[in-house]
Amino acid sequence: MYGSVRFLLIYLFACFAGTLGSFLLTPSLSAGASGAIFGCFGALLFFGIKKPSLFFRKMGSNIYCSY
Numbered sequence: 001m002y003g004s005v006r007f008l009l010i011y012l013f014a015c016f017a018g019t020l021g022s023f024l025l026t027p028s029l030s031a032g033a034s035g036a037i038f039g040c041f042g043a044l045l046f047f048g049i050k051k052p053s054l055f056f057r058k059m060g061s062n063i064y065c066s067y
Contacts, residue, residue, distance in 0.1 A: 001047060014039020
């Protein structure tokens with residue numbers, strides 16, 4: 001949906017921001033992919049808010065569950 005270059009930029013920014021947030025909010029430093037994964041999920045939600053029809057056409061059936 002974003003393309004390879006934009007996805008890489010989103011991933012790297014989210015990884016950096018997650019590590020920086022961990023450094024600022026906790027006494028111990030942590031580095032890992034969890035911040036980057038949450039950042040990618042946030043970018044996916046942002047895409048869903050900005051372009052809902054395209055989002056549900058591409059991703060809606062995969063993440064929407066009706067019980």
